[in-house]
Each structure stands twice: as C-alpha cells, then as structure tokens.
Amino acid sequence: MNQTILTVIDNVPAARDVFKMRLSGDTSAITRPGQFVNVLIDGLYLRRPISVCDWDEDTLTLVYKVVGEGTEKMAAMTPGTKLDILMGLGNGFDVEKAGDNPVLIGGGVGIPPIYGLAKRLIAAGKTVTVAMGFASAADVLLKDELEALGCTVKIATVDGTAGEKGFVTGLLNGEYSYSYACGPIPMLKAVFDTLTCGGEYSFEERMGCGFGACMGCSCKTKYGNKRICKDGPVLVKEEIIW
Amino acid sequence: MVIDTRINLCGVEMDNPVIPASGTFDYGREFTEWYDIRCLGSFSIKGTTAEPRFGNPTPRIAECASGMLNAVGLQNPGVDVVVAEELPNIAKIYGKPVIANIGGFSVEEYVTCSEKLAACDNVGILEINISCPNVHGGGMGFGTQASSAAEVTRAVRKVTDKPIFIKLTPNVTDICEIAKAVEAEGADGISMINTLLGMRIDKRRKKPIIANVTGGYSGPAVFPVALAAVYRVYKAVNIPIMGMGGVSSAEDVIEMMMAGAAAVQVGAANLINPCACRDIINDLPRVMEKYGIEKLSDITGGAHV
Ligand SMILES: Cc1cc2nc3c(=O)[nH]c(=O)nc-3n(C[C@H](O)[C@H](O)[C@H](O)COP(=O)(O)OP(=O)(O)OC[C@H]3O[C@@H](n4cnc5c(N)ncnc54)[C@H](O)[C@@H]3O)c2cc1C
Ligand SMILES: Cc1cc2nc3c(=O)[nH]c(=O)nc-3n(C[C@H](O)[C@H](O)[C@H](O)COP(=O)(O)O)c2cc1C
Ligand code: FES
Numbered sequence: 366m367n368q369t370i371l372t373v374i375d376n377v378p379a380a381r382d383v384f385k386m387r388l389s390g391d392t393s394a395i396t397r398p399g400q401f402v403n404v405l406i407d408g409l410y411l412r413r414p415i416s417v418c419d420w421d422e423d424t425l426t427l428v429y430k431v432v433g434e435g436t437e438k439m440a441a442m443t444p445g446t447k448l449d450i451l452m453g454l455g456n457g458f459d460v461e462k463a464g465d466n467p468v469l470i471g472g473g474v475g476i477p478p479i480y481g482l483a484k485r486l487i488a489a490g491k492t493v494t495v496a497m498g499f500a501s502a503a504d505v506l507l508k509d510e511l512e513a514l515g516c517t518v519k520i521a522t523v524d525g526t527a528g529e530k531g532f533v534t535g536l537l538n539g540e541y542s543y544s545y546a547c548g549p550i551p552m553l554k555a556v557f558d559t560l561t562c563g564g565e566y567s568f569e570e571r572m573g574c575g576f577g578a579c580m581g582c583s584c585k586t587k588y589g590n591k592r593i594c595k596d597g598p599v600l601v602k603e604e605i606i607w
Numbered sequence: 608m609v610i611d612t613r614i615n616l617c618g619v620e621m622d623n624p625v626i627p628a629s630g631t632f633d634y635g636r637e638f639t640e641w642y643d644i645r646c647l648g649s650f651s652i653k654g655t656t657a658e659p660r661f662g663n664p665t666p667r668i669a670e671c672a673s674g675m676l677n678a679v680g681l682q683n684p685g686v687d688v689v690v691a692e693e694l695p696n697i698a699k700i701y702g703k704p705v706i707a708n709i710g711g712f713s714v715e716e717y718v719t720c721s722e723k724l725a726a727c728d729n730v731g732i733l734e735i736n737i738s739c740p741n742v743h744g745g746g747m748g749f750g751t752q753a754s755s756a757a758e759v760t761r762a763v764r765k766v767t768d769k770p771i772f773i774k775l776t777p778n779v780t781d782i783c784e785i786a787k788a789v790e791a792e793g794a795d796g797i798s799m800i801n802t803l804l805g806m807r808i809d810k811r812r813k814k815p816i817i818a819n820v821t822g823g824y825s826g827p828a829v830f831p832v833a834l835a836a837v838y839r840v841y842k843a844v845n846i847p848i849m850g851m852g853g854v855s856s857a858e859d860v861i862e863m864m865m866a867g868a869a870a871v872q873v874g875a876a877n878l879i880n881p882c883a884c885r886d887i888i889n890d891l892p893r894v895m896e897k898y899g900i901e902k903l904s905d906i907t908g909g910a911h912v
Contacts, residue, residue, distance in 0.1 A: 576641075578878060583665065
C-alpha cells in the first residue's frame with residue numbers, strides 16, 4: 366500500500382455512463398488483479414474505491430460508471446489532472462488457484478477487475494472463458510479488449526439486445542477448473558448457486574478508509590469477521606455467508 | 608527558537624499532544640504499514656466492551672459535507688482478547704502508553720472493562736465513552752444525563768488509580784453540566800467531543816443510507832462545534848481536556864489547544880489520509896514558530912477572555 370499522486374493520461378467513454386481513465390505514476394504497490402485504489406476527489410470528503418482494471422510499471426487503468434457526485438467529477442477530469450490515490454488496497458484474486466480452464470464472471474462495472482485478471486491468466490497459459498452480463502447492448506464493456514487477449518467471451522443482456530437474452534448464469538454451461546466473479550450481490554449469489562467448481566467472489570461495501578482502520582466495511586464469514594477493504598474484497602467460496 | 612511540543616497529561620508524559628482518536632486507528636497495526644507510529648503522543652484504541660461485538664449491519668458509512676457519518680456500533684473482539692492479544696502487540700509496535708477507550712451498556716460493564724484494562728502496563732489512561740450515538744439502549748444514554756454520567760464515573764473511580772477521562776457527547780442540552788458532574792465524582796479529565804447525531808437518505812431507494820438509520824457526524828465540518836464545546840467546558844471545570852472533532856492540521860491543533868484542550872485527538876482525518884497524524888506532528892514546529900509559540904503546553908486555554 367502507498368499514497369501516490371498520479372496524473373490523468375486520458376479519460377474516455379467506454380460504454381453508456383462508463384469511462385476508462387488511464388493514469389501515469391508509481392504503481393509498485395499493486396501486487397494482484399482484483400485489488401482496488403481509493404481516489405481522493407476535490408470537494409468530497411471520503412475517497413472513492415475503484416478496482417484496478419489493469420496496470421503496468423507506470424500506468425494504472427480504471428473503468429468506472431457515473432453513479433453520483435464523485436464519479437461525475439471523475440468523468441469531467443481532463444488529461445494532466447493530478448489525483449491523490451491510495452494504491453494497492455485489498456487482497457485481490459489468487460491467480461495460482463486457476464487450474465487449466467477457469468471461468469471469469471462479471472456483471473456491469475464488476476468487469477474491470479476481471480480484465481486485469483484475464484490478462485494475467487492468459488499470460489500464465491490458461492484457457493480463459495469470460496461470461497459477462499449487462500442490462501443492454503449499450504452497457505457492454507471491454508468485450509473487444511478481452512477477445513484481443515485471447516479469452517472466449519460470452520455475453521448475456523437482460524433485454525436481449527446483445528448476446529443471449531437473460532442472465533449471466535445462462536452462459537455457464539461448461540466444465541471449469543475454477544471461477545472468479547465480480548458484480549452485484551444477486552449476480553454473485555446466482556453464480557455461487559450455479560457453479561460446482563471452487564472460486565473467488567469480489568464484494569463491495571461502503572468504505573470509510575479502505576485500508577482496514579475503521580471497521581466501516583465489516584462482514585461475517587465462516588472464517589470470522591472480515592473487512593471487505595483489507596481481508597477482501599475477494600472472499601473464497603467456502604467462507605461466504607449470504 | 609527552541610520548540611517544545613511535550614505535554615504532561617495527568618502524569619503521563621507525551622512527546623506531543625497529537626493522539627489518534629478511538630475507532631479511527633484500530634489497534635495501531637494497520638498504520639504501521641504507512642508510517643512509524645512511535646512519533647505519536649499516544650493513541651486511543653478502538654472502543655472496548657466486555658463481550659466481543661460485530662457491531663451494526665452495513666452500510667455503516669456515509670459521505671457528508673466536509674465529513675462523514677459512521678455507525679460502526681463498537682465492533683471489537685471483547686476486553687479479554689484486547690488484554691491478551693492487542694495490548695501486548697501494541698507494546699511491540701508502539702512501546703509508549705496508550706489510551707484504553709471503553710464502551711458499555713451497563714455500569715457493571717464499564718467497571719469490568721476498566722479493571723481489566725487498567726491492569727495492563729501499557730495502558731496510561733482510561734477513556735470512558737459514555738457517548739456513542741450508534742448503540743441502542745446504553746452508550747449515549749449514560750452521557751446524556753448528569754446523574755448517570757456521574758454514576759459511571761463514581762463506579763470506575765473505585766476500581767482504578769490510573770487517570771480516567773470521561774468522553775462526552777455533544778448531543779445534549781448543556782455539556783458543561785455533565786462535565787461538572789463527572790469532575791465532582793473524581794474524573795481526571797474530559798475527552799470531547801464524540802460525534803454529532805446525523806443521517807443521510809438515498810433518494811433513489813427512498814431509504815436511509817446507514818442501515819442503523821442514524822450515525823455519528825465527524826470530520827472538518829464539526830470543528831467549530833467542537834471548539835465551542837471545548838471552550839465552554841474549559842471554563843466550567845478544572846481538569847484537563849482532550850479536545851477533538853474535525854482536527855485535521857497542525858493549525859487546528861493550535862486552535863483546539865487555545866480553546867482549552869491540553870491534548871488533541873484526530874479522528875476521521877486518519878481515514879482520509881493514513882499519514883495525517885504524522886504530517887501534523889511534522890508540521891507543528893513550523894506552525895508554532897508562525898504564531899511565536901515556544902512551549903506548546905503554555906497555550907492551553909490561551910484564547911479565553
Ligand atoms: C472494492 C470496490 C471496487 C469498486 N470498483 C469499481 C469499479 O471498478 N468501477 C466502478 O464503476 N465502481 C466501482 N466500485 C463502486 C464505486 O466505489 C462507487 O460507484 C463510487 O464510490 C460512487 O461514488 P459517487 O460519489 O459517484 O456516488 P455517491 O452515491 O455520490 O457516493 C456517496 C458515497 O457512497 C459510496 N458509494 C456509493 N456507491 C457505492 C458502491 N457501489 N460501493 C461502495 N461505495 C459506494 C461512495 O464511495 C461515497 O462515499 C467499487 C467499489 C468497491 C467497494
Ligand atoms: C469510524 C469511527 C469510529 C469511531 N469509534 C469510536 C469508538 O469506538 N469509541 C469512541 O469513543 N469514539 C469513536 N469515534 C469517535 C471519534 O473518536 C471522535 O470522537 C469523533 O470522530 C470526532 O473526531 P473527528 O471529527 O476528528 O473524527 C469513532 C469515529 C469514527 C469516525
Ligand atoms: S473501510 Fe475502513 S476498515 Fe474497511
């Protein structure tokens with residue numbers, strides 16, 4: 366973990382109400398896909414947690430949806446803007462557990478961390494299937510990028526305007542070695558009930574600090590009380606209590 | 608100019624008056640990943656209760672103008688784990704005496720926790736929180752009436768000779784009356800203020816954001832409220848005050864001390880900037896020089912007219 370100033374390189378639309386922001390600066394605190402950063406925004410008090418979508422030595426990519434005041438301000442940021450960011454927060458996904466053909470499941474803005482994970486799994490020689498669910502075609506996110514990595518990408522939309530009509534669980538008809546999921550709770554629960562293989566699930570909670578100090582984000586698990594920001598956001602299937 | 612930031616709080620020597628506030632510093636462990644916490648004057652541990660508590664359901668946090676709401680609800684592992692594990696670990700990572708913050712739902716609970724915590728070598732001061740707005744039935748109940756505040760103080764006083772600070776809520780008609788009542792029962796000092804009762808509503812869901820409905824408001828927005836409360840209580844009692852509420856900079860520390868604080872606690876600021884207290888301590892000499900202050904402890908109450 367560290368506190369760093371990063372500079373916006375570009376900040377462009379990626380889907381309906383969704384933006385992709387690239388920043389340059391020291392990313393050495395990020396150690397695993399599925400970790401997040403906590404962004405200080407001028408005029409707002411609490412930092413905003415956003416997943417690491419992708420990173421290399423000196424670039425960080427965030428993909429975020431405009432849902433309120435903070436993300437609205439982020440969407441208006443221009444290249445050159447400097448941001449105070451707490452980096453490398455949370456545990457992230459364990460790439461080692463993947464097996465040969467893992468499935469990655471994402472819903473809406475749960476997909477950004479799935480991208481960073483897919484990239485590292487492909488680099489490790491895995492056969493990666495990504496199943497993504499959206500409300501509508503206009504919301505489809507990172508599809509071309511995931512295909513370019515070499516993933517098999519399956520899409521479901523609630524209104525049927527892209528991919529199969531229905532929910533992401535309808536796409537999960539193969540045999541997989543392991544699973545990784547990030548998205549809204551009802552999606553996570555449905556995936557949990559559908560898949561028989563082991564897996565890791567990434568959760569969200571409103572946060573005070575993002576680094577384990579305030580107990581704002583606590584949840585109960587079979588392995589005891591955990592903080593989503595520090596002991597999560599990724600929980601293993603066996604420990605989750607719905 | 609030779610700058611002296613040391614203070615002495617009821618016999619406990621501190622290198623400076625900067626103290627992370629209870630509930631915003633956990634047991635110190637998380638902050639060792641950000642800076643060397645041995646620079647702190649002291650720190651106040653997470654509110655401790657007799658039994659382990661998970662606390663309130665989430666969401667527990669909401670954004671507010673220049674501040675935040677929290678309704679954590681005294682999540683902690685219980686006094687026995689704090690004594691057996693957390694305090695020994697604090698001795699390793701911090702070394703200096705800390706402030707043991709105690710929450711409770713009955714006079715007996717305050718007494719039990721106080722006895723156990725006072726027996727620990729590295730507990731320098733007991734801070735009795737009779738003012739948490741986030742727990743039903745107890746907590747703030749004790750802090751909102753002079754008689755019950757006095758009762759808790761009297762009971763805890765009987766079981767320890769270590770300094771006792773009573774932590775007061777601002778959510779009362781006359782905070783000075785409560786302060787005088789606990790002073791009369793032998794409190795060595797006052798910690799103030801705890802959070803102000805607040806709420807936010809999610810307008811799309813038409814529901815309160817905080818699962819507990821209300822939470823405690825803290826952060827820079829409450830600084831003037833805290834300052835006025837400390838100023839008034841300083842006039843009303845003759846025991847030292849640990850002042851807090853919105854303190855975020857060395858400038859704020861000086862102002863809080865001028866209002867009457869002998870030491871200053873920093874809460875929410877730690878959550879936004881994990882190095883907040885270190886930065887404040889590093890900046891103190893510069894700000895003291897700016898205002899021509901040589902000995903920091905001399906300025907306590909200096910603004911009184
Ligand atoms: C670990 C983690 C990773 C995340 N990754 C992403 C991501 O990659 N892309 C993305 O678009 N969103 C992500 N989110 C959700 C994102 O944090 C919120 O959408 C964002 O904080 C909303 O801020 P706002 O000011 O626009 O909304 P407002 O509603 O104005 O925010 C008010 C307060 O509520 C908090 N809040 C609101 N919604 C959420 C939420 N869903 N989760 C947590 N806190 C919330 C805000 O942080 C802020 O403190 C993530 C959340 C977490 C916890
Ligand atoms: C997340 C959070 C948790 C808190 N938990 C406690 C607690 O357990 N016991 C206590 O006495 N005060 C608790 N407080 C109150 C603070 O110690 C402090 O009195 C208050 O926040 C005002 O200071 P600030 O404006 O600097 O945050 C908590 C505050 C916050 C923000
Ligand atoms: S947000 Fe503070 S402990 Fe998780």
